[in-house]
Amino acid sequence: MLISLKALQLELPAVAKPALKDLCEIIASLGFPVDGVEQGLEGPVLDVDITANRGDVMSHRGLARDLAAKLGQDLSPVELDPLEEGEALVSVRLEADACSLYATAVLALGAVQSTPPEVRAFLTSLGSSPKDLAAVDASNELLHRYGQPTHAFDADKLQGGIVVRWAKVGEKVVTLDGVERELGGTDLVIADDSGAIALAGLMGGESTKVTADTRRVLLESAWFEPRVVRAMARRHGLHTDASHRFGRGADPGMARIARDLLAARLKRWAWASVEGAWTEGSGPIPRAAISLTKELLQRVAGEPLPLDDAAVKLRNLGCGVEENQVSLRAVPPTWRHDLAIPEDLAEEVLRLRGYDLIPSSLPPMKSDPEPLSSAYRQRLSLSRRLAALGFHQTVTLGFISPEADARFATTPPEGRTIGNPLGYEYSVLRSSLLPSLVHAAESNLRQGAREVRLFEIAPTFHATPDGPEERSTLGIVWAGETGGQDPLTPQGPAHPAALQGVLAALGSSDAQCEVRSLEGGILVAELCIGSIPAEAERVIPTFQGFSRFPAAERDLSLVVPLDLPFRRLAEAIQRALMGTPLQSLTCVDIYRGKGLPEGRQAWLLRLTFQGDRTFTGVEVDGWVGSALEAARSLKAELRG
Amino acid sequence: MDALDLSLLPQEIVVANERFPAELAACSDLDALNRLKGVYTGREGSFAVKLMEKLKSAPKERKRDLGAAINSLKSTWEEALKAKQVDLEGMKKSLEAAKNLWDTTLPPPVPPMGALHPLDRLMARLVEVFRPLGYHVEEGPEVETEEHNFDGLNIPEDHSARGTADTFYLAAHPQLLLRTHTSPVQVRVLKRLATELEKRNGIRFLAPGRVYRKDEIDPTHSPMFHQVEGMLVGKGIGMHHLKGTLAYAMKALFGEGADVRFRPSYFPFVEPGSEMDVRCPLCGGAGCRVCKGSGWVEILGAGLIHPNVLRFAGIDPDIWSGFAFGMGVERTAMMVSQTPDLRLFFENDQRFLKLMGGLD
Structure with missing residues (x-):
């Protein structure tokens, strides 16, 4: 609301006294911050921010009335020449x-x-x-x-x-x-x-x-x-x-x-x-009296305040006040519709005194403390791990366009659309974080980024008859060329397997199902946070023994059909070596070049055996033989 | 060499001997040296072989002197060639060594570095600030009911915030909305704990989260933003406790010198209500663009919990009292970082995220 300083002075001559900057501070201290001062034709015009509960301050007289109460000064009288009322001329x-x-x-x-x-x-x-x-x-x-x-x-x-x-x-x-x-x-x-x-x-x-x-x-x-x-x-x-x-x-x-x-x-x-x-x-029913006890005033104010002083302040604001030793009763003036409960009166007393006079102290630590929830800690730790793995946390809007939603949604948008959206492109509560992440990745690539690694942790929305259910979700996007930034790391497109590795590092049990490769070499993955094992509630997990005997490592070079999945072969070998001290079985090299029969590739498998004693070469040879036999059953052959 | 009488030697050899030092110096590798060796001291056709032939055919009485001269010359050549060979071999070795040496001034491979979002960092930091005061984190859904978002917070039924111009409502569920502040978490927690308050001596918590208001996207507005809400319920809680708590928090957040001031304000869910300003962190109070010349920046709204809010949750306001505060995360982040445009926080440009984020 605009207030002309000259007109304000007409209502309250005392405002001429303080410097303009100090006057603005006084007005702000009453709860009405001054957003700006302009020079008008007749002097300064103040832009005063009036809170929604104070219709009575929306005039020069109204603001002057609050200032008069604050400064303990008198308002100018209203020059009034009352009309003599008579019979109605018009009904x-x-x-x-x-x-x-x-x-x-x-x-x-x-x-x-x-x-x-x-x-x-x-x-x-x-x-x-x-x-x-x-x-x-x-x-x-x-x-x-x-x-x-x-x-x-x-x-x-x-x-x-x-x-x-x-x-x-x-x-x-x-x-x-x-x-x-x-x-x-x-x-x-x-x-x-x-x-x-x-x-x-x-x-x-x-x-x-x-x-x-x-x-x-x-x-x-x-x-x-x-x-x-x-x-x-x-x-x-x-x-x-x-x-x-x-x-x-x-x-x-x-x-x-x-x-x-x-x-x-x-x-x-x-x-x-x-x-x-x-x-x-005759106008609205007059407001009822409100009583304020000394005890309540002291609790709110943080120190004992004399009731008679509080009464003076309330009277300055136009209240009719009666007080005794323990409480006061105030009848608000006709212009103060906002005063209704004892706390309102306490606020008025503190407001006129100035909030800066309220003492400052920490409340007693009485209530029982609680640990941070594991859901909160899990999200924080996932974010920190992803950031350490080279991914940038993003924040995107919770609502997207129906088209963007349809690209990754598994259910129609019914039940999660907004009735009064900002626009069509913000009308669906997303069921996947991927549309927003892919959009962010594409726009980064357009801006010239060589490599984009982003993630977001936010709720996704899933329709139920009672309204959208919110699931805490992690979305990851990896796009562009990775490496090539130093002499030792070769450059190449981000590989889906590398993203699988990231998911595995986060503890996701079935990383390979979740990685999708989109057009333009954009890799995405999305997981429900609930499906990622949470950090153990215990600070350190239960002790598990480990062998101090030397491990026996054997490499097995196999020629295998191109269509044989590694997992099938691994499972067959693991079955065959059940009961042996096989610690790990992994593929450390793949060759698909010249010199191999049509439709075949070469794998270098590494088997590691470790147990509660040192094994003899004969024993290990026997296990490797069993592994080879299992491989042969899947048309894999020893590479000559 | 002193004994060498060049006059005894053929002119061809004398010239060759004069050229020898220059030719030797010109050998830059072992191959060149071997070729030079062949020319001077080799088994076939070399100057040394020619001299030996000369010696054979020399008259008897001159053989002794000539022989001495030839031997002296040959050994001069051989020594010089050997010394050069040692030099060249040394050079070759140090070249090999240099090849295997990594230049430590080359850019090293740096593991890829990501970053946490600045807004999330600020929220996590606020949680950290309040932990020593015994606050934990409470969270609530983003899709809320009118009851939690408005009714329980003493917001009048005809308040403009409830209108479809300010608040997003769900098409299929007109009673559901996207929460417009984190305050509905207050209502949920108070309702849940109403009967346990006595046993647990009150409650104190923070509620960080995303909120939605129907604002067009511009440099200072976004239809989605973040708030951190804080609440404490106990016995005999007053404005002094609110002041003490927030003054501590601002010191923890902005440093020992952080100065705050409280002004009266109005929010339906608190009474008395207040807004808190911090001394402008940019200009230190002298007045600048960020604080619009006032030296102070508004940072949060706060107050004592309105009795109606406690009553709604089934808590007796004659026994229990408390305070609540709510901070706009973007506003604070922009102010602290002097980020000129709110939209940067939602654009997710990796350059911005790298510069403004961090790992914790």
Whole structure:
């Protein structure tokens, strides 16, 4: 909200004293940070951030009131010339309880009107252009100065009496912005015999608008239920200065005063004469008293604070306060809709004292501590291991386009689509991390990266009848050329087997099923974190013995059919050597070059035997013989 | 050599002998040396053989002198050739050695280095900061109910945050939404532990995680971002405890000199509410672009838990009290690192990740 320093001084002369920077600090210390200061025509204009609970501060008078309480200074009196109320000249009926107070007056305007230059300058400095219509400019000025929105109807355009009522379904009104709006049963309208003529608390209507030809005006200064105004503003997408203030709660105590101030301005600026003034309704139910105990205040404040001092602060804010030795009772002023519970009063006391005076100490360590969960630790340790293995952790959005999703999803997107997405490309909660990872890899390659190694750990979403189930998932992508960056490491495309090795290093039991090779040599893998064995809960695993006897290592060079999977051969040999001290069986070299029969390749197998004694050469030869026999059963032959 | 009388020797040999030192010096390898050896001292056709033939045919009375002169000349050549051979062999050996020597100034093969994401590093760091105070990590789902995301947090039924303009709702499950803050974890934990609070003397935890709001992607907004929420429930907890806790955390995070200030603010789920600023880490408070000249940067929102939040979870606010705080991870990361554009954190350019990440 924009605040003109000059206008603020009119309400509270004491703000002239501190330097501007200090004044901004004081305003911030009340809970309203100053986002910026601009030099306006009439001096500095402050952009003050008002919290959503404080509709009462949305005016120069409102901010000055809080500052006056903080500084212990007096506000300037409001120059008021109260209108004498009498019989209603036009019938005003409040049919909906969302409007419980409606102060009005009818005035005849003089032949000439002009808005005083200081008011024009004031409005201009707040970014609001003067209209040179006394009723409009005065209403606008009052809104910014006192926070009470008012409205002037062209009284000669009204047809019959005024009714504040709920709109009829399908009823229409053209608002001052020229938009025809279709209304529903939860829209509160000001109506005359012709139908709706204004949206209550939001905007007046075209049909009764004040123009240069207007001779008589009917003023409206009312109180509308904040909840109703907020809902209407949202429904119609019509957020106005008036709706912001009624929506956060206007001051019912200001309704008559603002009408009188408006009438007084019209008398001065437009030679107006009052034909009559009257008020319908009595306003909302006054707020109940709140009690604050000394004990609660001390707990919140962190130190004993004298209740009489708290009472002074609350009185400065406009509360009616009674206090005794142990507690106080405060009745909030008509403008403070936010005060409802004892903690609210405690906050007010601390706010006026300044939060910087609150002592600072650590709470006692009473509650039982808990270890970090194994799920959290597992994710952290997986991330650290992958980073150490050369992979970069990424963060990508949880929602993607239906096409991207379909590329890796195993189920249709139903049940995990967003009803109101930012756009089509962000409309599905992803069931796989791979679309986003592949996208990131491709864009890195396009940017000239030689090698891309990325991973992400995030939930994936899987539809169930009760809503998406979230699974903690690890996705990995490896693309481009690896190596070639130093004289010892040869360059080559990332090999699927290398990614399998990474998965195996993470503890995945069946790494070979999970690696997929995509177009462009992009390798991907995705695992449910739950399928990776978690770190043992014990710091060190149970001791397992290991042999200190020398291992016997034998290499077996075999010519095998090209279509024989290593796993089959290994399983056959392991079966044949069941009961022998075979420690490991692995393939250490593959040859597929010249000199081999058609359809064959050569494997160099390495068998390692180790046990609780040293083995003789004859024993080992026997085992290797059995291995060879098992290999022969699969059409493998010793390489000559 | 003194005895050598060159006048006794044929002119051809004298010339050759004069050339010998230059020819010897010109031999750059053993092959060249062997060829030179052949020319001067070889078994066939060499100068030495020619001299021996000359000696045979010389008159008897001159044989003795000539023989001495020839021997002297031959041994001069042989010695010089041998010395050169030793030199060349030495050179060859040191060349072989140099071939096997690794130049330690060459770039060594560095194992591939990845990196943790800067946002994850910051969150892990915050967990580390709060561990000594007894906080553990609580987590919750990203798809939440209105009850946990709004109702349990004292957010009025008509609050604009509940609208479809601010919050993502699921098409097939209109009661489900993508959580707009990590605060629903508070509601879940408080509900779960309501009956155990007395036994365990309260609770304190952090809730880091991803949250979603319907913001267009721009340099300072993203529809998905991260928060770290903290909560403590105990008996007699006040604003001083919140201040003490956060002042410690900021010192742990930004260093001993970290200065903080608290301002009143408003969040429906706390009362009193507060925002905390830290002294601008970039300019130290003098005023700069990051702090918009104020010397302070807003870093988190906090306050004492609203009695309605405790009541909703089934906890008696007359017995229990506590505080909660929530920090925007991206905002803090941007501020600390002076990263100019939020989108960089989600673009996943490896160059950015390498520069901004690390291994722990």
